[in-house]
Amino acid sequence: MDFTLDAKQQELVNLAKEIAQKEIAPRALDIDKSGVMDPELLKILKQSGMTQLAVPKEYGGAGLDLLTGAMISEELAKGCAGTATVCAANSLASFPILFAGSDEQKKEYFDCLNNGGIACFALTEPGAGSDAGAVSCKAKKVDGGYVLNGTKCFITNAPICDKITLFANTRESGGIRGLTVFTVDRNTPGVSIGKEEDKMGIRASATSEIIFDDCFVPTSARIGREGMGFRIAMQTLETSRPVVGAISVGIAQAALENAIHYAHQRKQFGQKIASFEMVQEMIANMVTKTEAARALVYKACWLKMQGDKRASMFSAMSKCFASDTAMEVTTTAVQVMGGNGYSRENPNEKYMRDAKIMQIYEGTNQVQRLVIANEALY
Ligand SMILES: Cc1cc2nc3c(=O)[nH]c(=O)nc-3n(C[C@H](O)[C@H](O)[C@H](O)COP(=O)(O)OP(=O)(O)OC[C@H]3O[C@@H](n4cnc5c(N)ncnc54)[C@H](O)[C@@H]3O)c2cc1C
Structure with a gap:
């Protein structure tokens, strides 16, 4: 096993360390008390590429491997784990697009992240936590796309997101085989942000419900095939x-x-x-x-x-x-x-x-x- 980083990778890990020491740690206790992320810090994270850790080179990102990304997350977490979570959740939401998205979907999605966009990964529901196969959020096939209905809960970054990587069920009967991924813009009609959690920890990261109420998305919003979710x-x-x-x-x-x-x-x-x-x-x-x-x-x-x-x-x-x-x-x-x-x-x-x-x-x-x-x- 070789854990040696090249110069570019090491430079980014060092940058994360510097940001954690100079920008994150001094603000961490205040953010923890208020439970509100400092907008200035969020701007620094976006401008330094910390919210785009999963963006591949061909889509304008640093093209980091998993190990370098993990080392960067460790450095950020030394300053504040909630702040590291804001950045890691952007990667979490990106992986489904990376693994199963088309070239066009990747381009559109990663352009948004490169421009400072924030993303969230919406799988959990009130009735589907450890049992992810129990997702009841519905994606009903209609002419030209799908109509989404359901509620997600405990979604990291939801209150500040631009993009939602959504897991919904395309089968009326539900179950694992109907689970399907969609990429949904936050400002799509029918999408609203629900109750924000008042949490014990990682208070720099905002967590809330997302509600889908007769929300239409075109077929081009589906990531991969139906049932691949x-x-x-x-x-x-x-x-x-x-x-x-x-x-x-x-x-x-x-x-x-x-x-x-x-x-x-x-x-x-x-x-x-x-x-x-x-x-x-x-x-x-x-x-x-x-x-x-x-x-x-x-x-x-x-x-x-x-x-x-x-x-x-x-x-x-x-x-x-x-x-x-x-x-x-x-x-x-x-x-x-x-x-x-x-x-x-x-x-x-x-x-x-x-x-x-x-x-x-x-x-x-x-x-x-x-x-x-x-x-x-x-
Ligand atoms: C701050 C925060 C941020 C989060 N961010 C996200 C996010 O960004 N996106 C997202 O989709 N979700 C997110 N979640 C949801 C999180 O992933 C779930 O809370 C977690 O998977 C557990 O589900 P649950 O809370 O429903 O607990 P439950 O599944 O109800 O579990 C309750 C207890 O039962 C145990 N249990 C359950 N099933 C079994 C089993 N088969 N065998 C043994 N023990 C079992 C569990 O270990 C646990 O101790 C977040 C949650 C929190 C609190």
Whole structure:
């Protein structure tokens, strides 16, 4: 396995690091408190290409591979996981277009992203979470296109989106075989944004319902064939799960660095708490697990890039292990800082709240374990 980056790739990772340190981290606590993304920061992310990480070279993008994209996501997440999620959700929404869109569809879609467009991936519904096959949003075939009806919920970026990558069912009876992907412009008549979630963490990223009410889209809005949606969704999630792993590693790394810094400053019983063996044990476990999570994320990306058949299992393992690690490391980081760790004056309690969603979205960690066990056993 070779994780070496070329000069261009390294330059982009360095740029993400610089943006995270200079632009994201200083704003992170304020954005977390207000729950509203800073428009100036969003502009910086768009102008620096951070919202276009999945755009291929032939459509005007940087043409990044999955590993470089993951490394960039880790850097952004060190500054703020919610902000990294805004960018990662643009990639998540792009993958179905990338995998199954026509040349014209790609051109139109990626032009929008290159011009600062924001996209969202709309699969989840009130009655269809882990069970993606239960999608009830309907796409009824009519003359020249489809009429969409239904409600999506918990959709990242929906309140600020320009493009929606929608999963709807073309079969009256529903089921996996009717699941079909559409690319829908936010301003299409019949599309409205519903209730916005007031979330525990990743508060820089806006999450809401999207309602489709007799919304007509032309046949040219369909991505791939009718019934291909489930396969496209699984292919998309398999590709994006290591990115969730990378964001988790970024959160863990930030919490770890904060805890180490504190352990060197804080004195009790006349000495720095870093000299206590039980504090050292906490730090040692945090460092080890964070490094192990990063290694698994890199390997999952690398296998996916090689088209290796183990990619699906490693993708699930990387998301599952890295997010469990982020939860554990951030909780321990609060412990290292004692009462100060529990205060909203410093970022460790935010890291802990941000880490929790990594175990839930893009398939809960229970679902990841089902994938892993299935691959390992059969
Ligand atoms: C902040 C946030 C952002 C999100 N962004 C998006 C987005 O951009 N696009 C999108 O489409 N969705 C998004 N989601 C939805 C997310 O992917 C789902 O919440 C997630 O897949 C779980 O579905 P659910 O909430 O319906 O939980 P449920 O499926 O109801 O699960 C509840 C519990 O049951 C367990 N469970 C369910 N089925 C099984 C099983 N077969 N075996 C064992 N345990 C099981 C789960 O692990 C969980 O613990 C987002 C969610 C949140 C909270």
